[in-house]
Amino acid sequence: MPDSQQKPRVVDNPDVSEVYVNKTIGCSFDGGAISVLLGCSRVVPERLDTMPGQDQPPPVYVTGRLALSPAAAVELINSLNGILAAISNAPNSPISAFPDTGSAKPN
Numbered sequence: 001m002p003d004s005q006q007k008p009r010v011v012d013n014p015d016v017s018e019v020y021v022n023k024t025i026g027c028s029f030d031g032g033a034i035s036v037l038l039g040c041s042r043v044v045p046e047r048l049d050t051m052p053g054q055d056q057p058p059p060v061y062v063t064g065r066l067a068l069s070p071a072a073a074v075e076l077i078n079s080l081n082g083i084l085a086a087i088s089n090a091p092n093s094p095i096s097a098f099p100d101t102g103s104a105k106p107n
Contacts, residue, residue, distance in 0.1 A: 019064040034073045038064040 025037040039060040045052045052058070068076065087093050 021063055023060050025060060034068045036066040
């Protein structure tokens, strides 16, 4: 029997801002919601026409916070796994450079 449940229509809100993230700073669960803290590392010189210091890694600035219900977190994981599988099967995939640990857990 085919799935007869209709999926809800998506209504776009063009006023929602997009956030660039290249670091996941952390995740926590308070018993009701999963909170994800997102960030971006930036190399910013202290003065004009100077190179930033190389003695320590660049700071990571918080660029967004995401609070998810457990059900939404499962949907997000499933969507990301599908995208990662498609990317990893592509020729010259950047993901194939990473060893398969069998887990998406951070170090």
